[in-house]
Structure formats: structure tokens, C-alpha cells
Amino acid sequence: MPENSFNSWEELRQAxxxxxxxTYEQLGNKYDLERIQDRKNEPLHNYIRCFSDMRLKILKxxxxxxxxxxIKGLHFHEALRSKLLCKRPSTVAELVGTAKNYADVxxxxxxxxxxxxxxxxxx
Numbered sequence: 001m002p003e004n005s006f007n008s009w010e011e012l013r014q015a016x017x018x019x020x021x022x023t024y025e026q027l028g029n030k031y032d033l034e035r036i037q038d039r040k041n042e043p044l045h046n047y048i049r050c051f052s053d054m055r056l057k058i059l060k061x062x063x064x065x066x067x068x069x070x071i072k073g074l075h076f077h078e079a080l081r082s083k084l085l086c087k088r089p090s091t092v093a094e095l096v097g098t099a100k101n102y103a104d105v106x107x108x109x110x111x112x113x114x115x116x117x118x119x120x121x122x123x
Contacts, residue, residue: 028057044103
């Protein structure tokens with residue numbers, strides 16, 4: 001910074017705080033988590049990753065709040081949503097395990113559909 005950029009400690013302090021805040025990653029809250037939603041044609045793994053990344057930014061949230069937000073955000077993965085509503089997980093670890101299992105099945109089904117489509121086009 002150029003010499004004599006600040007006329008007081010207060011100006012220097014405020015410039016430091018403004019600069020720090022601009023680069024500091026803010027913590028999330030339950031409302032940020034509830035805004036995470038899956039998108040049409042989005043792989044389930046992407047939704048799980050995005051949701052988990054936001055969950056890590058929230059210091060205090062009960063398991064039930066995390067589980068509710070995850071289910072609420074599922075709009076295009078009906079089979080998983082139905083499973084979670086019928087047999088609600090009691091922990092986040094159980095939720096993520098179930099979701100990852102469904103995501104793996106989704107990936108395999110997509111590969112099979114693409115393989116069948118490719119085979120049909122070659123005939």
C-alpha cells in the first residue's frame with residue numbers, strides 16, 4: 001500500500017477487516033443446507049457431494065435437521081426419496097450410506113442404458 005494511505009488506526013483496522021471478510025469463507029446454517037436441491041438429469045453423486053460440502057460448513061445441526069433437508073432436496077431421485085421416507089435413517093452416516101448405494105446403482109443403470117443404446121444403433 002502507498003505510504004500515508006490511512007489517517008488513523010481505525011481506517012487501517014477497517015481496511016484490514018474489509019479485506020479479510022472478502023476472502024473468508026462464511027459458515028453455513030440450516031437454511032443454506034435446505035436450499036441444496038438435486039437437478040433434473042444430475043447424477044445423484046453430484047447432489048450428495050454438494051449437500052455434504054455444505055453440511056461441513058455448518059457447525060451445529062442435529063441429525064434430524066440434516067436428514068430432513070436431504071430428503072426435502074430430492075426432487076428427481078424418487079426411488080431414494082421414497083426409500084428414505086419409508087425407512088427414515090437415524091444418523092447422517094446411515095443417510096449417506098443409503099444415498100451412495102442408490103447413486104452407485106444409478107451409475108450402473110446409466111451405463112447399461114448407454115450400452116444397450118449403442119448396441120441397438122450398431123445393428
